[in-house]
Amino acid sequence: MPELPEVEVTRRELAPRLLGRRISAVHTTAPSYFFLTPPASLKRRLKGCVVVDLRRRGKYLLACLDSGDVLLLHLGMTGQLFTAKARSPRLLSATARSSLAPEQIAGFKPDRHTHLRLCFADGDEDVIFRDVRKFGKVRLLPSGQSDPRLDKLGVDALEATGADLFAAASKRRAPIKTLLLDQGVIAGIGNIYADEGLFLARVRPSRRADRVSADECDRIVQSCQAVMLRSIETGGSSIADYVRPTGGDGGYQDERKVYAREGLPCPICGARIVRRVLGQRSTHYCPRCQR
DNA sequence: CGTTACACCTGAGGGC
């Protein structure tokens, strides 16, 4: 689910509820590839720490600790990061659903998908990381150490320029949409906002990258930014799993023009929105507006 | 190197 806007909304809403609080206990599920840092060492290094800053790079969140360590978080496809008063820590709910409705967060019970739960010395709400498909990631970066995943990221999508895209695009024959999804070129754009940005820029997703002009690259980057900034304003897209840290839904799914709108009329020209697969990702566009 | 196919995992929804 989460692309740059959802991660940014999560960062903004989580920060005031997390910063400055001392971690008193850490609960996790069993070791799995979800934990790039094994649960045992995660607990060791987190306990007693205070998160002093919460940053974002592309789709990653970086929680900076007073110890100098950095907790690296990625929400994958179904990650949910929120705060709640967890009831009955040892009582595991049997419900296994991918999406957790906002009203369920109020009376949240940790279940088998609740992979990380931070408790605090103030005894107030826990910070919870829940992820059904476990495509999300948690890693504790020891002070001063870098991470290959972060090192590989290109310029953040909100800071990118058309020139950044054009420089990469002119050397590549892959579809332009594939480049937009390449986190090593521009970091933060995912499947929804690639489709929505290309629609706003009126460029067909399948166009060979090396045949997209510099002007079009300008338009594409500006359109992606406009769409993502608007999504941040509305709290992100809550299509299946995404919830805000406060338990609310985002609003951007109601403003989508093409994503998951196959067969429905284009809001500009009325033509039927087309869906086709590009680079193993579902892709949506208007066959008349986008050339 | 760039590009593509596939794997990782769980749940929802549709067709029969």
Added chain:
DNA sequence: TGCCCTCAGGTGTAAC
């Protein structure tokens, strides 16, 4: 109701 299929906001890796 159950089974089997496809689909899902991502990304790392292997193979051409």
